[in-house]
Amino acid sequence: MFRVSRLPLPALAAASLVLVTTALALVFFVAPNDADQGFSQRIFYFHVSIAFTAYAAFAFGAWKALRVLWKRDPNADLESYVAIHQGVIFGTLVLLTGSIWAKISWGHWWLWSEDELVLFLVLYLFYCAYFMLRFSVDPGPQRANFSAVYALFGVVLIPISFLAIRIAKSFIHPQVFTLHGPNFGGWILVTYCVAQAALLVFAYTLYRLELTGKRLDIRVRELRLA
Amino acid sequence: MNYVYDVGALARKDLLLELRARDTLPAMLLFVVATFVVFHFALPAHSSQLAASGLLWVAIIFTALLGLGRAFVPEREQRTLDGLVLAPCDRSAIWLAKAIATFAFLAAAEVVALPVFALFFHGLHPATVGAVALADVGICTVGTFLGAMAVATRARDLLLPLLFLPLAIPIVVGGVGASVVSAPGRYLAFLVLYDAVFGLLCWAAFEYVVTE
Amino acid sequence: MLTARKLGKRYGDKRVLRGIDLDVALGDVAVVTGPNGSGKTTLLRICAGLALPTDGEISVDVTRAGIGYLAHEPLVYRELTALENLEMYGRLYRVAERRERIGMLLERFGLWEVRHDRVASYSRGMTQRLALCRVLLHDPQLLVLDEPFTALDEAGAALLDAQLAELRGERTLLVSTHEPDRIAPLTTMRLALT
Numbered sequence: 001m002f003r004v005s006r007l008p009l010p011a012l013a014a015a016s017l018v019l020v021t022t023a024l025a026l027v028f029f030v031a032p033n034d035a036d037q038g039f040s041q042r043i044f045y046f047h048v049s050i051a052f053t054a055y056a057a058f059a060f061g062a063w064k065a066l067r068v069l070w071k072r073d074p075n076a077d078l079e080s081y082v083a084i085h086q087g088v089i090f091g092t093l094v095l096l097t098g099s100i101w102a103k104i105s106w107g108h109w110w111l112w113s114e115d116e117l118v119l120f121l122v123l124y125l126f127y128c129a130y131f132m133l134r135f136s137v138d139p140g141p142q143r144a145n146f147s148a149v150y151a152l153f154g155v156v157l158i159p160i161s162f163l164a165i166r167i168a169k170s171f172i173h174p175q176v177f178t179l180h181g182p183n184f185g186g187w188i189l190v191t192y193c194v195a196q197a198a199l200l201v202f203a204y205t206l207y208r209l210e211l212t213g214k215r216l217d218i219r220v221r222e223l224r225l226a
Numbered sequence: 227m228n229y230v231y232d233v234g235a236l237a238r239k240d241l242l243l244e245l246r247a248r249d250t251l252p253a254m255l256l257f258v259v260a261t262f263v264v265f266h267f268a269l270p271a272h273s274s275q276l277a278a279s280g281l282l283w284v285a286i287i288f289t290a291l292l293g294l295g296r297a298f299v300p301e302r303e304q305r306t307l308d309g310l311v312l313a314p315c316d317r318s319a320i321w322l323a324k325a326i327a328t329f330a331f332l333a334a335a336e337v338v339a340l341p342v343f344a345l346f347f348h349g350l351h352p353a354t355v356g357a358v359a360l361a362d363v364g365i366c367t368v369g370t371f372l373g374a375m376a377v378a379t380r381a382r383d384l385l386l387p388l389l390f391l392p393l394a395i396p397i398v399v400g401g402v403g404a405s406v407v408s409a410p411g412r413y414l415a416f417l418v419l420y421d422a423v424f425g426l427l428c429w430a431a432f433e434y435v436v437t438e
Numbered sequence: 439m440l441t442a443r444k445l446g447k448r449y450g451d452k453r454v455l456r457g458i459d460l461d462v463a464l465g466d467v468a469v470v471t472g473p474n475g476s477g478k479t480t481l482l483r484i485c486a487g488l489a490l491p492t493d494g495e496i497s498v499d500v501t502r503a504g505i506g507y508l509a510h511e512p513l514v515y516r517e518l519t520a521l522e523n524l525e526m527y528g529r530l531y532r533v534a535e536r537r538e539r540i541g542m543l544l545e546r547f548g549l550w551e552v553r554h555d556r557v558a559s560y561s562r563g564m565t566q567r568l569a570l571c572r573v574l575l576h577d578p579q580l581l582v583l584d585e586p587f588t589a590l591d592e593a594g595a596a597l598l599d600a601q602l603a604e605l606r607g608e609r610t611l612l613v614s615t616h617e618p619d620r621i622a623p624l625t626t627m628r629l630a631l632t
Binding site: 438 | 513522
């Protein structure tokens with residue numbers, strides 16, 4: 001049976017490189033210009049892919065968190081933490097790319113009318129608090145439990161916040177800007193898919209890299225203790 | 227029935243503790259009224275009535291935080307949490323009892339705060355009371371849960387607002403929506419959804435917060 | 439009653455217990471000794487069910503309702519009275535004839551007169567005696583006592599001696615102490631931690 005966690009890191013790194021390069025090539029040279037927004041809209045390819053990747057990272061982190069609590073998996077705590085760490089890194093990129101896109105398209109660095117941006121802001125705050133929680137507790141079973149429980153809260157918060165932001169629209173701002181995603185079809189779809197695959201593989205590579213590094217640290221400490 | 231009995235025994239203890247200490251409720255009352263006065267000065271001349279209604283929810287959240295930070299302090303400082311965890315009851319009963327007691331005090335503070343708000347800011351949307359009640363459930367369930375974690379960390383009372391505020395955002399949305407819109411139905415329904423979902427999560431997860 | 443094999447406990451980088459083997463049978467009085475920092479409290483916490491081992495395994499034949507644990511801290515609320523504290527624990531442990539039993543214990547440990555006073559007003563010795571009441575309230579089959587003689591004056595210690603003698607044979611005791619000679623007559627097995 002094919003085990004993703006057994007894939008060697010150098011292979012993953014190589015795959016990332018190939019995919020990201022392909023994606024970049026597609027985005028900048030092959031995909032057609034958007035009718036309204038022109039060249040600047042290309043950042044959208046990455047923005048959406050990065051957003052999805054961040055969600056995937058948080059979901060993966062929550063899955064590992066569940067394994068911490070339910071199966072008492074000793075590796076799961078670190079895996080959950082690293083996944084969420086990646087999620088926050090990509091989340092920062094979501095906010096940055098989103099902000100750039102908003103500035104280019106609408107002239108403002110921040111738009112409260114962009115549901116996804118606002119959702120990410122809320123989640124970003126939430127997961128930053130995750131790190132504060134984690135760093136405020138000494139390593140051990142309690143820290144693993146707290147982190148896991150909070151990670152689960154996060155994953156439940158995603159749909160609830162999304163709903164909240166949607167229903168808030170009717171009393172916060174009148175809908176001035178409409179979310180204008182590109183139409184799918186032909187090369188646009190291909191580009192999206194490649195960009196998404198590239199980012200998922202890249203994120204997973206970073207995850208494995210960080211995990212390996214942290215595991216080495218722990219192993220060294222254990223050897224020193226024994 | 228057994229579970230209810232346990233929650234009752236623990237809630238009794240929590241209510242007794244607060245009545246004995248007599249400091250959290252007066253502090254919350256004073257805080258919320260003082261906040262209203264600050265709001266008056268924070269709202270420029272032609273702000274709408276709606277702005278004030280929105281700020282009510284800010285006041286509620288921060289007043290609640292004041293009380294929530296204190297919820298598990300006796301258990302932490304005197305290590306009595308060990309005594310409760312040793313008992314044969316379901317660990318979630320510890321959280322539920324604390325949430326019920328906190329709700330009682332928050333509600334008591336609001337019984338004074340809401341009329342004062344209506345006095346200062348000339349009126350209150352009728353759905354607000356219902357929204358406040360529903361929001362309180364969410365605030366107390368999630369807040370006491372997080373309070374139990376926060377109190378076990380080094381950062382303690384620094385941490386609780388950070389952990390709580392992102393989770394409080396949907397509550398504020400539901401509450402403000404219900405307070406300002408003419409058809410508050412869906413906001414109240416949203417608050418019910420929030421309470422149910424997070425209530426269930428807290429109930430299921432509390433065991434892991436107090437055990438290894 | 440209680441079996442531990444190669445029990446170990448680590449908190450992050452710090453190793454507190456290593457390779458503990460323990461076999462406590464029904465009716466045993468097991469005494470754990472060792473210098474400060476040798477892990478006595480950690481071992482007792484694991485036996486009482488408050489902590490999980492990081493290595494090895496432990497099995498205890500009693501449920502939580504059958505365990506009584508005396509910690510370093512009395513585990514009572516200072517702002518409540520002795521009566522209120524014991525009432526709460528009595529309810530949680532479903533103690534039969536709660537009022538009578540609480541009264542009997544308070545009287546035995548000399549706290550009947552002060553039962554309506556807040557624990558904050560008690561001396562250390564009195565608080566420790568209240569803690570003993572708490573531990574004995576639900577008549578547990580397994581008593582895990584962490585340095586029970588601390589803070590007790592001669593009178594209090596004598597009360598505890600009498601109580602322990604009464605329990606011997608009927609109940610299982612796991613006691614950590616700095617003065618093993620005190621309960622030497624009751625002891626059936628020893629474990630020395632280093």
